Amino acid sequence: MPLATIHLVSLTPSTSLVDFLGSVKSSPLTPLVISKVVRWIITPTKIDAGALLRPLKPWDILLIVLGTDPLPSSLKEKIACQWSCSTGIPSRLTNDFPSRNDKLLHPSASDVPPLTGSLDKPRLGATSQTLELSADLQSWIQQFSRTNAGQSPLSMLNLLAFKPGMKPSYLTYGAAFAESIGSRRGGNAKLVGNITHQNPPGQSGGKWDEFALASYPSIMHFADMLASEDYQAVNMKYRVPALEDTCILCTSEIEIEDLVRGQAKLGIGKRAMGGKL
Known part of the structure; x- marks a missing residue:
């Protein structure tokens, strides 16, 4: 099972996204995902809550790379604040990930399911902390x-900590997500893994057990799922009771692609991206 590292990064005030991406491309890192942080959907309440919710500067980038080596100094000097954890990801997910992810980020029209109509009369909850559509x-x-980002595919980072003995309940939810309630809205858990190490260690409130990076064709497909009775019937019965703590961070890989493409049009993309466009 290949090891990988999940990094949340906030950049120094003098570092642009283009500068950072160029340093990533010219480094020895093997990125799986480079995504722009958009917004918290669910915030952690116990595990790493301070570190995740109150960085020195708001998070800019979600970076998932193969391996567990520290970030090189060429990147560290551009980083104001960082949270990281190591994870084991099944090789069946990493072997063909670039091509599979490209299809998810750039689907053909026929591969994008229509909305199911849940948003016509949405089911609203009191709080999004239970993954309901709050006001x-x-x-x-x-x-x-x-x-443009909202109309394009999005990548949702999920961190999960299970209550003792309750992981089977979450697996029941996961199976329903993959087979019906998520897949019919284009939801796809494109990366999953067990958390093996958190950095910095010793945070109060326990440790994360797993992560998942879920993809949706657009923010409206995500909302269509949350607003539906069929999703919430499974969510409330199996997912919510299983979790000791969780968080979901909405990110956009398309925003990074658009930024790179814009720089290329200006004739500076190849230099900024390390000549690897």
């Missing part, structure tokens, strides 16, 4: 859905 989350989604 606040609904308002943000309506605004974000008007942006």
Whole structure:
């Protein structure tokens, strides 16, 4: 099982996203995912809550790389704050990940399912902390859905800590997500793994057990799922009771691609990206 490292990174004020991406491309790192942080959907309440929610500067980048080596000095000097954890990811997911991820980020029209109609009369919850469509989350989604990133595929980072003996309940939820309630909205758990190490260690409140990076064709597909009765029937019965703590961070790989493409049009993309476009 290949080991990988998940990094949340906030950049120094003098470092642009283009500068950082160029350093990543010219480094020995093997990135699986480089994604721009958009917004917390669910915030942690116990595990690493301080480190994750109150960095020195808001998170800019989600970076998932193969291996567990520390980030090289060429990157560290551009980073104001960082949270990392190591994970084992099944080789069946990493072997063909670049091509599989490209299809998820750039699907053909026929591969994008239509919305199911849940948003016509949405099921609203009191809080998005239970992965329900709250009024606040609904308002943000309506605004974000008007942006290019909101209309494009998104990658949701999930961190999971299970209550003792409750992982089978979550697996029941996961199976339903893959077979029906998520897949019919284009949901796909494109990377999953067991957390093996957290950095910095010794955070109060326990440790994360697993992570998942879930993909959705757009923010409206995600909202369509949350607003539905069929999803919430499974979510409330199997997912919510299983979790000691969790968080979900919405990120956009498409925003990174658009940034790289924009720099290339200006004729500086190859130099900024290490000549690997």
